[in-house]
Amino acid sequence: MSDEVTITVTGDSPEPTETWTSSDDDSDGAKRPLGGYGHAENLVPLFSKLIRWGDELTADMGTSHDDAAASATKAEHYAVYPQDSVIPDSASDYSALHWAAKAQTSGQAASDSADLAAAYATLAEDGVVPGTADDHSALHWASKAGASATTAEDYATHAVDQTVPGTADYSALHWASKAGDSQTAAAASATTAQNYATHALDQTVPGTADYSALHWASKAGDSQTAAAASATTAQNYATHALDQTVPGTADYSALHWASKASDSQTAAAASAATAQDYATRAAGSEIPGAPGDYSALHWAARAQTSEQAASGSASDASDSADLAAAYATLAEDGVVPGTADDHSALHWSNKAAASAAVAGSAETEAANSAESAQHYANYPENTPIPGTSDYSALHWAAKAQATVLGGLIYQGAWDASGGSYPAAPALGHYYRIAVAGTLPGGAVGINDSIIYNGSGWDHLDNTDAVASVAGKVGAVTLVAADVGGLGNAATLDVGSAAGTVAAGDHGHSAAAISGLGNAATLDVGSAAGTVAAGDHGHSAAAISGLGNAAALDVGSAAGTVAAGDHGHAGVYQRLAILDQAGQATSDFTGVAGWTYFCKTSGGPFTATLPASPAGGTRIRFADHAGTWAANPVTVARNGAPIHGLAEDLILDVDNQSIELCYVDGTQGWRII
Incomplete structure (x- = not known):
């Protein structure tokens, strides 16, 4: 009877394929024959362990993949989620893209309002103010008022909005009223421009549903903070410490799961080594870490011993020989006759081979899981992870960083008196000038801004705005006393068509003016009254109370008022540079x-x-x-x-x- 049985174990062990047969020489102690009676059923716990380890490894690999993908999605939302859309799973957060668009819109509104104010103040004489049907600048109406002053009393006092009799012209009173209206409109426009630039956070600009540039800049800062937090979260999801949850979540980092995958790989390798021990460890030697367990080779030797004992019993020789044959050669899943659930050596050797194969597969899966976790954590930016349309946490962290650095990042106040720019700037860094000075790029004033563009510094001059008028700020209403150089004219009543200048306001009576002749008693209260040019007899310089107006040329339509003649020249000189x-x-x-x-x-x-x-x-x-x-x-x-x-x-x-x-x-x- 032939007892020869062949066992082949295949895997990733140092010797990928090993074969034992019952005819091998056992004298060297390295290989043992199979057959006879034995306890190969002791391999069953090993197979159960290998199956359980494979299931755990598969679960860990899936969790690592899902966590890394969720982290990447969060980072993407905080960076580029569509404008006016709340970021999913947040109460009221918006993306950096949303707030940047809001700041741009508000800045445009402020710019438009400032341009309109400049137009009311400085537009050429006959130019129509943009956005109006037939409105003109203060310069236009002042010119009209000067031209009217050269005519008779009708041109001085005729009612507002009525033409001078016999002409298509209007009186100086009419044009002065129009100039006042223009000044009021310009002041209102300047106030609106100021509101669009600096109105308080979370409060709409008065009279509108809009918010100020200051409001949107603050919101952009909040979005920047959220994007930075998202980048930090992405970093945490990629590299946070092992066995510690990502701050603010119940999740673990990709680094954690990569380590777990590595542990699984180690466990699989250990499992393969254990399977090797269960298959080939020398007879009589317990499996390391499993007291009382022995290898298939051990049990095969025991089976051989049983076979020899059976052959020594003459009375049972035939039965024993048949039983030994059954233990040695029975088909893989057949139960040995006379036992409840015992199998042949062939059965157990095949089970050992299957166990080694499972261990090898588990090791491969562990390696794949570790590689996938590594890809989801660190795969190069703008490159999809192989086999997917997903991107790594590194990709989305870079996107979040680019979104943040593409906007302005307020760094605080800067003292420019030292003559140098801030050290080690990054793209988008900007500072507000707290102390004026001269930098390498030129002079800067208080409240100006300097912005780093990636290769050099840009200077935003914020000092062109009118800081105050006659010492007043906000919605300014001027009284006569606020305007220098008016003299007694400060009390002149031109509010109605009947307005006159009392004799005492000129600084001297008619009798004190030489050369008037009969004109001294002339009643100029009616439209017919006129004073001949030669009857006055003294120059404008001789008339007290005129101030700088003494040099004003109102003799033609082209007459203008020099900046210094107004009494608060700084305001008009400021507007003139727009x-x-x-x-x-x-x-x-x-x-x-x-x-x-x-x-x-x-x-x-x-x-x-x-x-x-x-x-x-x-x-x-x-x-x-x-x-x-x-x-x-x-x-x-x-x-x-x-x-x-x-x-x-x-x-x-x-x-x-x-x-x-x-x-x-x-x-x-x-x-x-």
Whole structure:
């Protein structure tokens, strides 16, 4: 009878394939024959352990994948979730993209209001204020008032909104009233501009449903903080310490799960080693860590011993031989006759081989899990994780960082008196000037801003705003005493058509003026009364109470009031430096230094840049009413490059505003 049985174990052990047969020589102690009686059923607990370890490894691998993917999604939401949409799973949070758009809209409103105030103050004499049907600047109405002053009494005192009899003109009283209305409108516009710039957080600008630039800048800061927190959370989800939950969650980091996967891999390797021990450990030697357990080789030897004992019993020889044959050669799943649930050596050797295969598969799965966790944590930015459309936590952390650094990051106040910029700046860092001084880029004043653009510092001059008028701030109402140089004219009543100047207000009586002759008794209270030029007899300098107005030329329509003659020249000198502004509705060629509000509701048109510009020439374009997307403006380059390219610029974003600056013949015009 042949007892030869062959066992083959395949796996990732140092010897991938080993074979034992019952005919191998057992004299070297390394291999043992199989057959006979034995206790190979003791391998059953090993198989149960291997199955349980494989299940745990699979669960850990899935959890690691899900946690890393959830972390990446959170980071993406806080960086680029759509505008006006609350971030999922948050009460009222918005993305950095949302707040940046809000700040841009508010800044545009403030800019529009400031431009309107400048137009009311400085627009050319006959220019219509943008956005009005037939309204003009204070300069326009002041000129009209000067022209009227050269005529007879009707031109001085005729009723407001009524033409002077016999003419198509209006009186000085009429134009003075109009100038007052313009001044009031300009003050209201300046107040609105101030409100759009600095009104308190979380409070709408008075009379509107809008918020100030200060409000939106604060919101952008809050979004920046949230994005930074999201980046921190993404970092925590990637690298937080082993066996510690990510702060604020019940989750663990990718590093934690990668370690667990490594542990599983180690356990699988240990399982494979244990399977090897259960298959081949020398007969008589217990399995390490399992007192009372022995290898299949041990039990095969015992079976051999049993076979030899059986052959020594003559009375049972036949039965014993048959039983030994059954233990040695019975089919894999067959039960040995005469036992409740015992199997052949072939059965147990096949089970040992299957166990080794499971251990090898578990090791492979552990390696795959560790690699997947590593990919979800650190796979390169902008590259999908292999086999998925997902991106790593490293990718979304970089996106969050880019979103944050693409905006402004307030760093605090800066003392410019030392003559140097802040050290080690990053893109978007900006400071408010607390102490004026001269920096390498030029002089800066209190409340100016300096912004780092990634390669150098930009300077925002915030000192052009009117800080106060006659020592007053806020909604200013001037009284006569606030304006210097008026003299007795400060009490002149021009509020009604009947307003007159009392004799005492001139500084001397009619009798004290030489050369009047009969004109001294002339009644100028009626429309017919006139005073001949030669009858007055003394110069304006001889008349007390006129102040700087003595030098005012009102002899023609072109008469103007010099800045110093007004009594608070600083205000008008400040306004005089503002650029000109106008509205465009059809093709035009721009003028250097102007701001054009392009209204394309009637259709698209072309704005041609100035010809032969000098270095530093600037020009601005703004969407008048949010119509550029439907009807774009084409900015024609007029022979000069735009950003170094021989191509025109298309403006097709609603509510956009841009400023172009001419650099040189190579780069041409650049957006700043």
